[in-house]
Amino acid sequence: MKYFELVTTKNVVSAATGAGAIFLLGKTIMAGIKSPPYNPEPLTLAKLAIEHQSQTVLDSGELRGLLNTLNPKLDDYSKNMLLHGITRCVYLLDNEEFFPKVLEMVASIWDHDLHAAGLRLLNGLPLSDHTFPLVKKLMPAFMEILQMGNTMCQVQVLKFLGTLAQKEALLFDIMNCQVHPDFLHLFQPSRPGNLLFELLVFVERLCEGRLTPQYQSVSWQYNESSLHEVLFGDDSRLADRLLSLIIHPEEEVQIQACRVILKLQLNEEGEMAFLHNYDSTFFSDSKIGSSLIKSGC
Known part of the structure; x- marks a missing residue:
């Protein structure tokens, strides 16, 4: 029996929940390389896994919990882990769910690590017209980061301002x-x-x-x-x-x-x-x- 005949929707969902969409994507691609010519579009399976994990994140409120937990007083390790989790969640979700939230978070909390991570995330997402009023309101904060932040923050905010x-x-x-x-x-x-x-x-x-x-x-x-x-x-x-x-x-x-x-x-x-x-x-x-x-x- 060929490898893909063993891969059912139920198995894919279980694998995505247990190991994560990134691991499944790697397995799917490797299987596609090693399997015989018969190939029922392996990338579709990875897409299904990512969509399932995205819905799981949305239903569980994981991103909201991470945002509420983030605090400048945290130690560097905890802060970096939270920022990594926030980035992962935002990429899995529709990027218009929480784009304004990330904007406000970057503009309202004065923390260099947060600025660098948040702006790097914003630079990787498309800018929608409906966010323009909020962007205009927060413009002074971005300009302040440019003038008072460290080099890493300044580089990221310049890329963001260049897009704007x-x-x-x-x-x-x-x-x-x-x-x-x-x-x-x-x-x-x-x-x-x-x-x-x-x-x-x-x-x-x-x-x-x-x-x-x-x-x-x-x-x-x-x-x-x-x-x-x-x-x-x-x-x-x-x-x-x-x-x-x-x-x-x-x-x-x-x-x-x-x-x-x-x-x-x-x-x-x-x-x-x-x-x-x-x-x-x-x-x-x-x-x-x-x-x-x-x-x-």
């Missing part, structure tokens, strides 16, 4: 988020290369967002201490920071710094061209407008 920056509906909220006066200290050449690279990717995506006609068609009003003013305002010292990174010892940082400088130049040219076209169209039919255009204003 590609969403047109979130771009202004990122730009208008208040930052510390010394925000540009993040661009110091002495900082780790992976941090600088992710930081430059984030800034490049902000530049790309500013270049879109949809974003340029609105006259946005930014707070004085906003990220936009620090990076792109008239008094910004970002250009000086970028020049110091062109000679960074890591090549990927050099290349990314050059990309940002190019995008900044395109931003400046795009803004000037847009303003010129807007002014010409808006004022062309009025006497005041004609006088301003003729005078070179």
